[in-house]
Amino acid sequence: MPDFSPTELAVPGFVALVLIEMIWARRRNPRAYEPKDTLTSLAFGLGSTVSGLLFGGAFLALFLWAWQFRLFDVPWSWWAFALCFVLDDLAYYWVHRFGHRVRWFWASHVNHHSSQHYNLSTALRQTWTGFLTLGFAFKLPLVLIGFHPGMIAICAGFNLIYQFWIHTEAIGRMPRWFEAVMNTPSHHRVHHATNPRYLDRNYAGVFIVWDRMFGTFEAEVDNEKIRYGIVKQLGSFNLLWAVFHEWIGIVQDMWRAPWGSKLGYLLREPGWTHDGSRETSDMIRQRWQERQGEQTKSVSTENPIAGEAEPA
Template sequence: MPRDLITYAIPAFVLLILLEIILTSIDQKHLYRPKDALSSIAMGLGNVFIGLFTKAIVLGVYAFVYQFRFFTLDFVWWVWLLAFFADDFSYYWFHRTSHTVRFFWASHVIHHSSESYNLATALRQTWTGNISGAFLFWVWMPLAGFHPMMVMTMQAVSLIYQFWIHTELIQRLPAPIEYIFNTPSHHRVHHGSDIAYLDSNHAGVLIIWDRLFGTFTPEVQRPAYGLTSNINTHNPLRIATHEWRSIWQDIRRAKNLREALHYAFDAPGWSADGSRKTTKQLRAAQRSA
């Protein structure tokens, strides 16, 4: 299975995390908190374990759709190149939607729940992503003619690439790289809970999508990592499910179906009584202050 690429990369992940711990300890930067790092690793292991089951379902869906493909794209170099851009484009819109639709945010919020930013944070992955339909953002690819195994391979390549950008040890890279690729500087902004940084830099590999679609924000100051309202727990089960529980509680309190749908599918932070605020509302309040 293409997802095994991530399994093969795990030893490298471990070695790089150990190297980062050593380097940051020497510099006394204190980027690691043991409980936080362990909870991130636990989330990553849970993601891999659950993926043993969900990836078969995803592959089955892609294979079913592939039967109705418009074209047949062979395993040649230029098709792999097209697949790279198609996957990265799909990831951008999936990632952007995961910040603007609460239903998808409920899975993605796990990755943002750490108040630290280091290579271990990269392993803090959702347990419910495929279950909640994240893979549907890529369904158009087998329909267009990309083989399902090619689609899943490119998804794995993207995730492996994104591991190294979760670090504060690397500052700005040469300008051409910063302009085209997602880098530690760009991704630090994405993990910031500062109002100016919220919902920015959704790139997977290429930052060009954020530049094209107006979601790019440069790193000006060191971000405050985590959520606008942190969950204050290292319990993996609570980390994995806290937003789903909150959605259910909000829906139960909703006065009507319209309110319930807003709580599930509006932007994170939407509330009927205004007690919580979306990113747009937070920015509007900051401007008027």
């Protein structure tokens, strides 16, 4: 096993970039940082590090055990690292997508979305309870193909490092070719938004091409102000509530639900209820689209010329 952790080496860079962004925010966007919110994000990062130390070894041991059943012996070469990085990012896309579409996974991932601010410190809001979701299983196919668990861990570390810099409002758009292939601050702002048009979009880690391929891409619209956070905001800076509130909600919902609906509160999408008393992201987006259609129809009726197509 290589004794190399890219994320640990990147920590000083993370700190330096947060300080630089704070200086920028004081002059250009004073609302970007809120002291209590930033402290909560830092506490999230510390707790996540501790959680990783406690449970990471067990997952690595499991991967090493599974590696004995590999189909091939993938060498430690540059092309293998490149291929592993791409495939690891594809696996990340799917575990991230499940993190938004299955409440069991969302209970862990919601931590990352709990801030109503969007800055580099938000990137530190990593889960403490990821081990409960068993999301590591999405990367087991890479182990069984023959990629060494150490190689996968290194690639995952660089993936996490890449995602740090896209948590900012200080950068508008990157060059068009870059926006077409890579995940960027613009694309990831969409992912963190609660606006109906943006809900559950842009799951990519590094390569935005996965969202374009699988129909989950949404471009940022310049004339619509982004609202960050979660649909039902926490309304609190209490760290433990921020970490565990969704797990508590799952237990409460399952306790109260009829027997035939209990698993739905665990395995269905966030917001699902057996009686329709809450809304899922799909329901929110559909209602918004219907309202947009009604507004367009109203404008077309009031001004028939505006609704006519121009001649070819």
